[in-house]
Amino acid sequence: MTAALVAFLRAQFDEDDAVARAADAELSTVFTRIATFDPEMAADERHIMRHRPARAHYEVVAKRLMLDEALASRHHVSADQYETCPRATMADGLDARQQAALNALNDEHRQEDGREPACWDSCGRDARVRRTLELLALPYVDHPDYMQALSADQA
Numbered sequence: 169m170t171a172a173l174v175a176f177l178r179a180q181f182d183e184d185d186a187v188a189r190a191a192d193a194e195l196s197t198v199f200t201r202i203a204t205f206d207p208e209m210a211a212d213e214r215h216i217m218r219h220r221p222a223r224a225h226y227e228v229v230a231k232r233l234m235l236d237e238a239l240a241s242r243h244h245v246s247a248d249q250y251e252t253c254p255r256a257t258m259a260d261g262l263d264a265r266q267q268a269a270l271n272a273l274n275d276e277h278r279q280e281d282g283r284e285p286a287c288w289d290s291c292g293r294d295a296r297v298r299r300t301l302e303l304l305a306l307p308y309v310d311h312p313d314y315m316q317a318l319s320a321d322q323a
């Protein structure tokens with residue numbers, strides 16, 4: 169459901185990290201020292217200093233962890249399949265019997281409604297994950313693949 173956006177984000181994070189790691193770390197350290205002692209530095213220089221390679225790397229590390237944490241979010245599971253989010257799986261804690269019962273219930277709903285059962289509003293897992301991915305993707309709004317990644321998973 170979010171595979172294209174996840175792939176897009178991981179590619180951007182990898183590229184950001186590769187650019188940061190390729191930058192001259194020694195030069196960055198010198199610039200940081202200068203920035204610390206020069207309050208008269210131009211705004212552009214201060215901006216560049218604040219986004220030195222080490223910081224860029226740690227921002228990528230944080231974004232990767234945020235992405236992993238969002239994806240690890242689970243659907244609501246109950247002992248009663250009628251109270252379990254239709255999108256729940258064994259990864260959310262269902263055992264094989266519960267998964268089979270939920271699959272049967274979802275099949276009934278597909279036949280009745282003619283569409284794929286969605287994550288309930290009361291569960292909210294899919295909406296939370298989607299929102300987190302959209303926010304993580306926002307800095308890449310001018311990337312040529314941004315819109316495609318954002319819309320690929322909407323269908």
Ligand SMILES: [Zn+2]
Binds near residue numbers: 255286
């Ligand atoms: Zn759910």
